[in-house]
Amino acid sequence: MDAVTPPGAGHEAAFRAPIAHIRDYEPGADAEQVAAATGIPFEDVVKLASNENPYPVSPSVLRAIERQFDFLHSYPWEDFGRLKAAVAAANGVPDANVVLSAGSAQLVLNLPLLYVDPGDEVVLAPQSYALYEAASQVMGATLRRVPLKDYRFDIPAIVAACGPRTRIVWLCSPNNPTGAVVTADELERLVTQVPETTAIVVDQAYREFVDEDDYGDPLALLAAGHRNVISLCSFSKAYALAGLRLGYAIADPAVCVMLDRISEPFLLSRPACAAGLAALDDDEWLAASTRTVLEGRALLTRELTALGWDVVPSQGNFVLADTHGDGRALFRRLLDEGVIVRPADGWGYPTHIRVSVGLPEQNERFLAALRRCL
Numbered sequence: 290m291d292a293v294t295p296p297g298a299g300h301e302a303a304f305r306a307p308i309a310h311i312r313d314y315e316p317g318a319d320a321e322q323v324a325a326a327t328g329i330p331f332e333d334v335v336k337l338a339s340n341e342n343p344y345p346v347s348p349s350v351l352r353a354i355e356r357q358f359d360f361l362h363s364y365p366w367e368d369f370g371r372l373k374a375a376v377a378a379a380n381g382v383p384d385a386n387v388v389l390s391a392g393s394a395q396l397v398l399n400l401p402l403l404y405v406d407p408g409d410e411v412v413l414a415p416q417s418y419a420l421y422e423a424a425s426q427v428m429g430a431t432l433r434r435v436p437l438k439d440y441r442f443d444i445p446a447i448v449a450a451c452g453p454r455t456r457i458v459w460l461c462s463p464n465n466p467t468g469a470v471v472t473a474d475e476l477e478r479l480v481t482q483v484p485e486t487t488a489i490v491v492d493q494a495y496r497e498f499v500d501e502d503d504y505g506d507p508l509a510l511l512a513a514g515h516r517n518v519i520s521l522c523s524f525s526k527a528y529a530l531a532g533l534r535l536g537y538a539i540a541d542p543a544v545c546v547m548l549d550r551i552s553e554p555f556l557l558s559r560p561a562c563a564a565g566l567a568a569l570d571d572d573e574w575l576a577a578s579t580r581t582v583l584e585g586r587a588l589l590t591r592e593l594t595a596l597g598w599d600v601v602p603s604q605g606n607f608v609l610a611d612t613h614g615d616g617r618a619l620f621r622r623l624l625d626e627g628v629i630v631r632p633a634d635g636w637g638y639p640t641h642i643r644v645s646v647g648l649p650e651q652n653e654r655f656l657a658a659l660r661r662c663l
């Protein structure tokens with residue numbers, strides 16, 4: 290008997306059809322596997338593939354986590370409230386506008402539970418964070434895919450794609466993988482042209498790295514009374530806490546009540562709550578880390594452009610570059626050098642690679658390996 294039963298037969302027949310058809314998430318290559326395959330020591334492998342921030346975590350955050358070791362037997366209820374208040378204060382909104390989550394990705398998964406019935410529509414770009422598509426498909430959404438134009442969300446085409454059954458428009462600003470933002474004008478145009486029954490989700494996981502004046506701020510639109518605007522934020526990128534899983538949404542209080550209703554009540558661990566509180570209290574660390582990322586972004590942009598590549602101007606902690614060659618082949622050659630980047634063919638960019646900004650020495654090691662590969 291086969292170990293694996295084909296779909297549609299045996300126990301697999303019980304799986305809901307929309308889920309059976311979802312593409313599996315392809316994470317960045319694993320540094321331990323690359324070390325084992327190449328013989329390069331693990332500590333010398335440079336991973337610039339998952340838009341992580343390798344800047345050393347704030348010492349005050351580490352101390353806050355350590356203080357929680359004595360309390361691991363108890364649920365983190367009161368810490369949850371304290372973190373919610375701190376997040377609200379940091380964003381200039383009342384506590385009722387905040388939903389905490391174990392990473393913003395969990396909110397991406399929960400939003401379709403709130404909005405989408407089978408056959409409802411969502412509008413998204415195929416060249417964006419892949420989880421929007423999978424999360425929507427879980428609920429049986431019909432996907433309206435609006436391709437990016439010149440690496441940017443095509444707002445007029447998105448407005449045109451919205452219909453009476455559109456429940457969510459997924460935006461990502463800065464967009465992963467292109468690094469482009471939705472401008473203030475564009476966001477306002479979109480929000481004023483779609484019905485109030487369409488949620489406009491703006492994933493701002495990379496917002497702390499934005500230095501463009503024209504950045505569209507969903508919180509301003511929310512404050513102006515657009516109750517369908519939802520911002521998703523993360524501690525994984527600017528705060529370098531991807532391993533702790535900490536994120537949040539800023540939304541209308543009615544949306545927050547609903548999102549909390551479908552969330553596990555003790556979703557965040559005590560160490561994560563404590564880390565979030567300490568991280569929000571360490572502005573100096575955030576400024577230093579962000580400065581390092583922006584310097585690295587400028588360096589990578591400059592050096593890759595000097596190779597004759599087309600580098601998409603990025604507002605994130607990563608750059609997408611058109612190598613004018615086979616991006617996946619270059620990704621493989623770099624793996625042999627112990628450097629992990631992201632091939633971009635999955636987003637429909639077969640000649641591009643996406644490189645996360647690392648520490649200065651990691652950026653230099655990537656550039657040196659790249660020169661050897663070319």
Ligand SMILES: Cc1ncc(COP(=O)(O)O)c(C=O)c1O
Pocket residue numbers: 339340391392393394395418461464465492494522523524525531534535536
């Ligand atoms: C655009 C975008 N949103 C959300 C996430 C997930 O972030 P978190 O770690 O907060 O779940 C990522 C992770 O890479 C991302 O690129």
